[in-house]
Amino acid sequence: MELRFELKQLHLKETFSIAYGNYDKRDALLIKLSHQNCEGYGECVSIDYYQIDLQSFVLKLKEIQSRIEAQKIIHPEEFFKFLLSFNLHPFLLSALDCAYWDLFGKLENKSFIELNQMPSENLVQSSITISVGDIDNQIQKIEKSSWNKFKVKCKGLDKNNVKRLLQLNRNIALDSNASFTDEDCIWIQENVEVQQFSYLEQPRPIHQYKILKKEGFANWMADEDCQNIDSLDELIPYYNSVNIKLMKCGGLTPALDMIKRAKELNYKIMIGCMTESSVGISAGCILAELVNYADLDGANLISNDYATGNFVENGKIILSQKPGLGIKLK
Numbered sequence: 001m002e003l004r005f006e007l008k009q010l011h012l013k014e015t016f017s018i019a020y021g022n023y024d025k026r027d028a029l030l031i032k033l034s035h036q037n038c039e040g041y042g043e044c045v046s047i048d049y050y051q052i053d054l055q056s057f058v059l060k061l062k063e064i065q066s067r068i069e070a071q072k073i074i075h076p077e078e079f080f081k082f083l084l085s086f087n088l089h090p091f092l093l094s095a096l097d098c099a100y101w102d103l104f105g106k107l108e109n110k111s112f113i114e115l116n117q118m119p120s121e122n123l124v125q126s127s128i129t130i131s132v133g134d135i136d137n138q139i140q141k142i143e144k145s146s147w148n149k150f151k152v153k154c155k156g157l158d159k160n161n162v163k164r165l166l167q168l169n170r171n172i173a174l175d176s177n178a179s180f181t182d183e184d185c186i187w188i189q190e191n192v193e194v195q196q197f198s199y200l201e202q203p204r205p206i207h208q209y210k211i212l213k214k215e216g217f218a219n220w221m222a223d224e225d226c227q228n229i230d231s232l233d234e235l236i237p238y239y240n241s242v243n244i245k246l247m248k249c250g251g252l253t254p255a256l257d258m259i260k261r262a263k264e265l266n267y268k269i270m271i272g273c274m275t276e277s278s279v280g281i282s283a284g285c286i287l288a289e290l291v292n293y294a295d296l297d298g299a300n301l302i303s304n305d306y307a308t309g310n311f312v313e314n315g316k317i318i319l320s321q322k323p324g325l326g327i328k329l330k
């Protein structure tokens with residue numbers, strides 16, 4: 001097996017504004033694993049509020065490259081166990097795990113869905129993100145959009161904006177990206193009208209969720225608070241829903257385990273994404289049958305997507321049915 005990797009830069013079609021900042025680009029690390037005539041792809045991106053340093057990932061890859069290349073082709077679950085021995089950051093682990101699933105499926109001439117005997121007929125629809133901004137602009141974007149589901153970003157709580165969004169009578173979720181105060185959360189969970197939001201994501205800064213009550217009117221969803229399977233048990237009293245992202249949890253292999261455990265614990269589950277190319281999104285899309293919500297618009301927000309594969313069109317998730325994760329570089 002051969003391992004290659006490349007730093008790329010993704011450009012946002014328009015400034016992506018969330019409570020943490022405004023972003024016009026994202027740096028990405030593309031992983032290529034090849035064997036015989038097949039090549040599999042995986043990706044992770046540099047997110048400042050997760051302190052991701054792609055240069056340190058490149059150094060790590062150089063350090064472990066020869067051991068990865070010496071590995072023979074084994075089942076992806078076995079390969080994942082092998083990757084665990086390197087103690088990798090979950091973002092890098094995810095890129096390698098996804099690249100290997102893509103390669104393995106291509107070598108076996110089977111899609112990920114076939115390899116895992118998963119259903120794929122009833123995929124949930126994805127939301128599109130509406131950046132933080134003036135409420136009139138946000139509403140205009142929703143009204144003009146051909147998508148049906150929206151994740152509206154906000155920075156702090158503005159009760160008038162909440163009222164105006166609810167008046168639209170559309171399928172809308174709110175994502176505060178850790179910008180609500182304790183008082184905001186109390187008001188929200190005691191206000192019956194917020195039931196109309198499909199979910200309210202990451203209300204408080206990380207680990208400061210003890211004010212949340214899952215019995216209130218809000219469908220609280222943990223994102224930054226829910227990094228991996230270990231977070232699930234401790235969040236039960238506070239959160240109704242969890243946002244599982246491949247980069248946070250370390251890839252497709254742990255995501256399958258995490259979805260299973262989250263279901264046992266009666267969470268509603270979202271498969272989410274970062275601003276990322278179709279390399280990352282192709283992997284996320286194949287889990288859409290297993291979850292209640294999808295937020296997989298990452299590649300739709302990028303102007304220089306460098307891959308094709310599974311994709312989202314006006315919210316509808318379309319699986320390529322091709323071997324592996326179906327990823328091809330443009």
Ligand SMILES: C[C@H](N)C(=O)N[C@H](CCC(=O)O)C(=O)O
Nearest residue numbers: 047129272273274275295297298
């Ligand atoms: C792109 C996706 N809809 C989204 O909003 N993800 C963000 C983080 C993305 C990023 O910072 O690149 C989130 O769920 O907070």
